[in-house]
Amino acid sequence: MPNDTFSAMRQSIIDGAPDAASHLARQALAAGIAALEAINHGFVPGMHAVGEQFGQGKMFLPDMMASAEAMRAAMAVFDPELKRLGTERPMAGVVVLGTTKGDIHEIGKILVGTLLSAHGFRVHDLGADVAGEQFAVRARELGADIVGVSALLTTTMRNQRGVLEALEKAGLRSQVKVMVGGAPVTRRWAEEIGADGYAKDAMSAVALARSLMEQKARSLLAEPV
């Protein structure tokens, strides 16, 4: 596989160009290139570059949304192929996301979901105004590794605690990492309610989700057999 094709793939993600990404993905398959090779050497490095440039203040949220869209366009080409071959892109983790009960604000959570998907997480977005019990039920059904709870309002932020209680009640708390976010949420609040992590923005939510997955893997290894 010529390096300039990989670099074109990488660039299509940085440019946030879904048509180009999709075209390059189709071209790769037609040329007999393994889907996983194209993903891991072409498109994923694009997302990493985007994350890096965002961190340096050179790219902005609309750029990142467009990059995530381009990533989705490429994956839409590869997914049927991966399924046909019975292989799967290595998945970073299963995340159940939602905005807390009484709160209908979704923008921050959608941003987090988009970026997590682009970084290889399987994201199930439950929407807004989601009760704690609903988080627990869906987390069980979907085998969630992480539950992410968003709240925009100072008044609904308190309902994040209810999600933790519902997970506890459902006996899921030890299996599921909980991350919280939203405008009024602080690290101290996250600690107070016993969440596993707090992210101040969508990009740090990706870093947090990765670190929670590592913690989870470590705790599984440490568990007595």
Place this chain on the structure above:
Amino acid sequence: MRPKLELLDRALVERILGEAFQLIEDPGVRVAPYVVDMLRSAGVTVEEGVAHIPEALARRSVELAPREFSLYDRTGKPAVRYGGDQVHFDPGSSCLNILDPKTQQSRPAQSDDLVRLVKVAEMLPQFAAQSTAMVCNDVPQEVGDWYRLLLVLWYSDKPMVTGAFSASSLHTLLELLVIESGGSEALRQKPRAVFDVCPSPPLNWSEFASQNLVDLARAGVPAEIVSMPLAGATAPVTLAGSVVQHAAECISGITIHQLAEPGAPIVWGGAPAIFDMRTGKTPMGAIESAMLDMACSQVGKYLGLPTHAYLVAGDGKAVDAQVEMESGISAVLGALAGINMISGAGMLDFLACHSIEKLVIDAEAIASAQRLIEGIEPRGESLAVAMFAQTGLHGDFLKLKETRALFRKEQHFPSAVIDRGASGFAADILGRARERVEELVVGYRRPEISSEWEQEMLAFAEREGRKAGLAELPGVTNVECTRE
């Protein structure tokens, strides 16, 4: 001449309104079941929860809304006049955290913090109204909204900006105000409070907000629409586009409100902000957020309606130069825009935190803004010649009787928070703000409130509190100490 600043020319205001009327018809406005029948009876098509409001009906509703109204203080005097170019300020509302006065670290607010803030705001003439500024974390969540109101009523004579946290709790808050006013008709005649009601961007009047609009209209208690387009996230990225959305949310809200009770008082208000494309935060101190407030308010004024905006708030986490620069600039801009009620003073950290020290510094910025809009007056027949006739070229103006007669009108005298070279005060502004807060708290005297009224309020609070397991009334319990 009263100085005034407008950001939009007439043609652009017309264009904004033209598109706003277009939006409320198509794609329409999401509304709650609570108002669907009422809208349909007025000829509005409502399909799958979306109301398509015709321009003619919306224009009629805007016409029906009062051009002006007053909020009254405890003694029944009009103390806040909504309408025209009147400018008033109140502290920001419903904050969950406070910068601890000692540590200057953010922590959950308690009833005593709200009481302290109310006392300070009561002492500052810059604040024509109080607000239910903080959510008290030492009372159960279920009583959170009315408990704030109880504390403000308990410690203040001023009118107030408040709001309910749910559709049903509005009635508890209204009940409290009815007790305070001495009956629902008295409350309607002389409302003490205005209630913030927030549509959800874009163009969504949720169950809670729809119901609050209707119930407030029927109670005759003023409603203040707080439309919050976030430019680039939940609203068009362009400032003009976000002003259109704000107008569409306000006009649709006014339509619902006026259909419920024609002529009921309502305010064209908001807390718009830009969406920061690096952090996803909504900076209230950004100049573009202030520009949105000014432009949104200008559109409301063009329609002849009373206005409100959220300004005088900064985004840093400490009472520092950034926060005060942002707050000071927007206080001045809000005043120049002639916005009737400007909420937000005291707040920082993207409205997540209140600071009483910041409130007293903001009061100085507000006083300067208030002085600014008094403008420059030609006092007397001669501007300078008559004074020169007395002093000649000696320049000894300090001795002139005109100087003595006019300096108080010409110059605003800030408190010691502002360093004008007087000695005996702390060297830094935070230190001086702390001293000022202390001075105001010590000087505060609780309003004279009849014991009969107090008993009625306490009975109400105990009854409602009991439902939520509230064992005592924090902030109210030391009533004996404050009674003099």
